[in-house]
Amino acid sequence: MSENKEKKLGFGSQLIIENPVFGLYLGICSTLAISTNINNAIGMGIAVTIVLILSNILVSSVRNITPDDIHIPVYIVIIATLVTIVEMTMQAFTPDLYGALGEFIALIVVNCIILGRAEAYASLNPVGASAKDGLMMGISYTVSLFVMSLIRQILGTGVLSLSNPLTGAEIFAVRLIPESFVLSFMTTQTGAFLTFAVLAAACAAYKNKVTADDKGGK
Amino acid sequence: MNKESSSYKMILLGVLCGICGLLLAFVNSVTAPIIEKSSMAAEYSNLEAFFPGASFSEIKDYDDPTGLVTGVYEAEGQGMIYKVHSMGYDSEGFTFLIAYNNDGTVAGYTVLEHHETDGLGKRCFEEDYTAEIMKISASEEAPLLSGATLTSTGVHDGIEAARTLFIAKNGGTAPAPAEKTEEEQPEEPVSKALKDEDLSSAGAVCEEKENDGTTVIYACKAKGFNPDNEAEVTVDLSAGTITAFEVTNAADDKDGVGDDAYEADNIARYIGITSDSEVDAVSGATETSKALRAMAQAALAEAGE
Amino acid sequence: MNLLTLFLSATLINNIILAKFIGMCPFMGVSTRVKSAVGMGLAVIFVIFGASVLSWLLYQFVLAPLGLDYMKLICFILLIAAFVQFTEMFIKKNSPSLYKSLGIYLPLITTNCAVLHVALDNVAQGYNFIETCVNSIAVPVGFMLMLVIFATIRERLEGNDVPAAFEGNPIAFIIAAIMALAFTALNGLV
Incomplete structure (x- = not known):
């Protein structure tokens, strides 16, 4: 019955079907550019996750005092400030990672995922739920980025390597x-x-299969 | 206050921007010094090698129209170091550091990265040429190296760019090194008696052409910038001096490099010298001048003086 | 820097989509029809040129002299959003027909990575005013070029038998892969 089927959709499945990168095509720019090795992928993923969680929390906190027609500039200022802080911190404490990610750290501001989640979820839900949503989205993004980098790095260079971002x-x-x-x-x-x-x-094939199974299973 | 009123919106945006601005200013003040320090850290060991114990600061604002200078560092109270990226034979180019002491002498010349050819361009980064560079001052151009034309031209152009910045920093004139007296022409440092100079790299060979017992005329050949510089050197056997020096093949002249060395005034300096005399090199024509001196040296040696 | 070299490299060799991966989101969304691709392309050229030049001026005359380099990101993105907003209002009021064809794309362009990228790039590369103008035109021209080529190919592809899993966007990325490969041939141009 449909209830059983729905419970079967664990986090893994959810990750593939509603994948922000491969399913919804959000945040593609950085995914394509950063995914040359897993170091960059993890670094970028963590940066985006941090910004996502914090921006969701902040947007959610001000959602009730922000008039509708200035909500875009307000969100933009919040996100841009967070990204600038992350950028400066990375430049100071993880210079190698900063050099590798380059301008894509600044471009997190226009990463569709962040503004998208702010608009679609954080502006409508309380702080706790928004924070959790940010975390989940961030993890999905990081995992997607990681998988893509893994493939590209192994096939492209043959070497799998990881460095400590703080010391290099x-x-x-x-x-x-x-x-x-x-x-x-x-x-x-x-x-x-x-x-x-x-x-x-x-991902699309998997999604089709699950939807077909769902329909067929009835 | 009504949420929809314009003043509310302006205040909200204003307060938000204000808070964000302050937050960013705070984070900036914390991280900026760390960033500056780490960007210099990479160069630190190299800078230390030139000016041990000095305190360094990086100069971000410099006007280099050539684009060859990629970094400028100041050793407080001691001198300036320039990081230069120039093109030689290899399309990747090479990077080196050239440092000037505040008095205008060269404090150091080190190559950081290059892909030049062994035995050819690479010689620009080896001892002989390095020693040449260390000898010049801020008022002179770097010499070229024969057989490594492209690379040494790259080095020359890079040093020129650095030199321009150094002179500009010094107020438009090159500082006169303390030991040297005031002169219009910069003097070449380290003169030695002709017989003691190591001019073997010029490979001078002299053949006796005419010998009447008192004077001998030698036909000499030496390698300057180009291999076949030739001159006729007349030696007075009793006085042990050179009485005539005539350049018969100014091989370097056609490249426009050795010109100065071939000038009548400079050639005239060889008249009347013995093997104990000190003959200065000609700045800007180091290799050619070396060839000429080598021929004079060889001629005097052949004559047994 | 040679302006022609700057133009060519920004348009073809370091093409913002194929070489730098910036501006992909609208690229995927709008490139299904040639007509909308042309409309989007023109709107992007206008926005990037206007917003980037203004950002450069803001940086040179306000941010840099005051040492407020860290405020760059906020100021640029707000300037871009404001510029797009005003442009949209202006077009809507003055030319309803133009608004119908271009206006709907304008809000999309605000969060287009490309605009912010060009604005930041002009400052990072230290371009002077003329170079900024050339770069700010060249990059979106390259974007539009790719967009139109892409749309043409995708329109043709609609009649073909694409495997179910690849339908829609995945096959578009395969096309992009082949285009990227083709355009690397131009690398030796400058």
Whole structure:
């Protein structure tokens, strides 16, 4: 019965079907640009999650005192301030990560996910729920980014490596594919688009299958 | 206050912007010093090598029309260091540091990164050429290196850009190094007796052309900027001096580099010298001048003086 | 810096969509019809040029002299939002026909990464006024070029038999991958 079917939709499933990046196509710019290695992916994911949680909390707190027609500038100022703070903090304490992510940290301001969640959820719901929503969205984004980076890094360079963002020291680096078999185009723009297309198609296929199962199971 | 009134909206936006501005100013004051320190940290060890123990600051505002200078650092009270990225043979270019002491002498010259060819462009970063650079002052141009034309031109252009900034900082004139007396022409440092100078890199070879017992005329060949500089050197055997010096093939002249060395005035300096004399090099024509001196040295040596 | 080189590299070689991945959201949404692609492209050129030049002026004459570099992000994005708002009001009032064809895209452009990117880039690269103008025109021209090419291809693709999972956006990304590959051929141009 439909209730059982709905309970079956665990977090993993939810992640794939309502994926903000591969399903709703939000925040694509940064996903394509950052996903060359997992270091950048995790760093960017954490930055976006922090901004998302804080912006959701702040927007939710002011939702009752903000008149409707100035709500966009208000949200923008809040988000821009948060992003600037994150940017300055990263530049000071994690300079390697800051150098790798470059202008995309500043572009978090226009990341559709953040303004989108502010408009769609945080402006309508209390602070606690908004914070949780921010966390969930942030985690989905980070995981999506991580998966894409994993694929691109392994196929494109053959090496899987992780460094400590605060000191730049390498935590581990392991070669999974010999140098001569590496598909170096995966690290270029073409590889980014290709990987994204395949992952988006995979999510769509999964979604179709689940919807078909749902209909068929009745 | 009515939520919909314009004054409410303006106040809300104003207060919001105010709070955000203050917050950002606070975070900025905390993070800015850390950022500045870490951007210099990368260079720190190199800067320390030039001016041990000095305190450094990075100068962000400098006017370099050539675009070759990528970083300017000041060693407080001691000098300036310039980070230069220039193009040589390899399309990636190379990066080096050139430092001037406040008195105008070169405090250091180190290459940071290059992809030049072994035995050719790479020589610009090896001892001989480095020693040449260390000898020039802020009022002179860097010499070129024969056989490494592209790379040394890149080095020359880079040092020129740095030198321009250094002179500009000094108020438009190059500082005169303390030990040197005031002169219109900058003097070449470190003169040695001709016989003691190591001019082997010029590979001078002299052949006896005419010998009448009192004077010998040698046909000499040496490598300056180009390999076949030639001159006829006449040596007076009894006095042990050079009585005539005639350049028969000004090989470097065609490139427009050795001109100064071939000037009549500079050639005249070889007349009357012995192997104990000190002959200064000609600035801006180091290699050619070296070739000429080498030929004079070889001629005197052949004559047994 | 050579202005022609600047123009060519901003339009073709460092194309904002294919090389830099900026401006993707509206790219995916609007590129299904050539007509809307042209409309969007023109609106983007106008907004990016106007907003970026204004941002540059704001930075040079207000933010930089006062040492308020960290206020850059807030000021730029507010300026962009205000610029778009005023443009929309102006077009709506003065030219209803123009509003019908272009006006609906304007609010979308506010959160378009491309506008903020160009504004920040002009400052980061230290361009003077002329270079800022050239860059601010060249980048959206490149954007529009890609948009129109893309829309043409997607229109043609509609009649084809695309696998179910790839329908819609995923196949668009495959097209983008091939286009990116094709345009890398221009890398040696400058």
